[in-house]
Every structure is written in structure tokens, then in C-alpha cells.
Amino acid sequence: MELKDRLKWARKERKMSQARLSEATGLDQTTISNLETGKVLSTSKLVEIAYTLRVDPRWLATGLGDMEGGAQEPRAAYSALTDELVFHDTEIVEGGNPLTSDEVELPCFYEVEFSAGDGSTQVVENHGHKMRFPLSKLTKRGVSPENAACATASGSSMEPTIADGSPIAIDKGTRHIIDGKIYALDHGGMLRIKRLYKMPLGRVRLVSDNADEYPEETYSLMGPDSPKIIGRVFWWEVFD
Template sequence: MELKDRLKQARKHRKMSQARLSEATGLDQTTISNLETGKVLSTSKLVQIAHALDVDARWLATGAGSMLDAAISPDAELIDTEIIEGNEPLRADEVLLPLLREVEFSAGQGATQVIENHGAQERFSLPRLARAGVQPQNAALAVARGDSMMPAIHDGATLGIDKGCRSVIDGKIFVLDHGGMLRVKRLYRLPLNRLRVVSDNSVEYPEETYSLSDPDAPKVLGRVFWWENFD
């Protein structure tokens, strides 16, 4: 059985159309069609396809094992943290994500900026990304500081960020670059191109309002789709 046959078998088992698989993986529907007809023999997104179809990635890529070995059930229980520890090589269901951090522009200036990567990366679960509908190329991590989002997000919690979602969705949590400071807040749209910035710990951190045309307004870096929980 070739890749084209395994892909078609898995998609039909999942009862998913080519169009829906295209949405779930970010692949063009024509590419999926070409994979199923054998016009295209491989793709770098085989792992994402496997997780979207709830089949074993190794089976899909090579035919080894069986289709449902290590598959992720749609009803699988989510665990609190899915950052992968250790220095061993990446598994097929892991990806390295950049870590957003504050850094100084240059020594002595005292000014900071939020950058996507400064050599720092963390291993993260591809099934977690698939369940959240986040494409790996749009994903990043950050670390929450302070208690402004307590009790939902604790100080030191790792956050999963979807950089592909920067349009404000009322009540959702976003990561912001505010004058070089990395902030985590709930956002709400207001008339006249204004923005409410709200902390869950509103007693100690009153809400703020900004005009998006103001050069001092925070810049939305992405929506928080996951955060680490603590006991």
C-alpha cells in the first residue's frame, strides 16, 4: 500500500472531506488531491495530516504498524501540561516552538522589545496544537509573569500562543507587546477603534482603555490557546 492509498483510507475512516482536511492542516486542497492520486509523493506536513485524521503518523508515512496505533482520540483527556521535557531527539508528535521574551535593545539604554526568538525553544505536543486548530508555523510560547491574570493563569505559567490570530475576539486572552513589555490580558473591542485591556485580578489591576491609533497602544502578538495549570 502506498502513501496515496493510506491517506485515502485514513481520510475515509475519519469521514473527512478533502476540503475539511485542507482546513485542518493548512495544505491546499489540490495538494491533498494530488497526494491521493499519487501525483505528489510526499509532504512535510504528514504529521499534521496524521493528527488531523487521528491515525498513527509512522503508519501514514511508511506503512509500518497499524493505522490506529498511537492515534489521538477526539475524546482524549487533556493533561495539564504538554511541554515535553528532556534532550532526546524530537518524536514524530513533537515540534520545537520559539519562546517570546523581553530583551534589551542594547546595553545601557534600558529599553526593551518583545522578540519571537533569541535562541530559546521549547518542545511542544503536536496533538495539542491539532486539537486547538493551531498551525505549528503560527505557534509560539511565552511565560506569564505576575498575578494580574490570577486565578486563571499563575505566575510562571507557560502559555501557548497562536500568532495567526491577532484580530480581537471579545473576552479571549491575548499576549501583547506594550512598549517592549510582554503582557497577558483579556481584550474587548470598543467603538471608535478603541480597545479594553482587562486583567482577571481586577482588584489590583484596573482595566485600561486605548485608542488603537495611539502609538502607545499595545500591539497584539497572538491569542493564548493554552496555558500550563498548577495544582
């Protein structure tokens, strides 16, 4: 089942109309209808919808786990949960403990050397490794969990914004260029993080925040050396 199917199923199981769910969550009824038909793929109120319907937020967002696995909290508990997340700001964690109702496992992007042994690399997803990420952070930004992935920034080209070794989160569902936003790129087998700016004739500017050491680059999006956009970087961890 997709999100639209799980949402419709849960709402009918609770014998709740779209109008009533709209009133309980403060979400426009048209948006709820669009979610159930698949016209809208996510919403920042997905966690609140889950608690209103008394279902596990992780199940509603991804289909993982049981429908009622973590759904006993009343709506007041949702407020407490969001307050806690605001103050404590839980980020990516790794470990063998079971996932909580507000966690999802995201695949990771890596550079992997080709088997030919000539030093050439390719960018692959997951490669057997995952990171945990708060579902509430995804829904707050309107990122669908199935479109989310993680990576690790390498090098100093985006300093001081993104430090070397910082984990980042990528929305693979946003590949169109929004001027000035940060994107993850597969560029000739290298995983690169740059700000992108559109140019005429299908060209794009790659800009580093550390412009003194890394000059601006320009490429054709259709050329043989063009970077492939993996997705927009919507979160990164800041080290001091």
C-alpha cells in the same frame, strides 16, 4: 514544501484518493481538498491523517524529520495514542532527547533589554531558546505549528487563571480580537497577557482577571501607545 504539498504527496504515494482518505479519517472530503490547495491551513485530525497515510505526524505538520520516521503505527495505535494523551495530558517539556513523532519545538517570546542600557526593553521571538509541545494539542485546536510560540507569564495580573511563571502557548495566526479571549501583547517592549474586548472607533479594552489590583485599561489600536497583538493564548499550565 508546505502542508498542502506534503499531504498531497503522501496521499498519492499511498495511492489513496481524497474520497478514501475522507472515509478513513471521518474528515469531510471538501476539507481534504481545501487542505491540499492551501485554503485550509490546519485541522484537528492532522495526527489521524498522518497515521492513516502511514507518515510521521511531525513531518506532515512541519516538514521536519523523515516522512516515514514515526509512521509504523496502525490506526489502532492512533486511538491508543490519543487515549494516552487524554489521560496523561503531556505538556511542554525541555531537554536534549530527540523529538518524538508527536512533538514539535516552538520558539519562545522574551523581554530583552535594549543595548543602550537605559532599562528599555523589546519583545523578541526565540532568542536561542525553544520549548517542546505536543503536536496533537496543536492540531486538536486547529493551530498551525508554524504559527505557534511559547512564553512565560510574569506577574499576578491574570491570577487565578494564569499564575506568575506559568508557561503559555500562543497562536500567532489569530490576531483579530475575539471578545473575552486571552492574548499576548507587545506593549512598549513589555510582554503582557490580557483579555481583550473590542470597542467602537478602533479602541480596545485590556482586562486583567485580577481586577482588584490591576484596573481595566483602554487604548486606541492606532495610537502611539497602542499594544501590538502577538497572538491569542490558547493554552497555559496551571500551578497549584
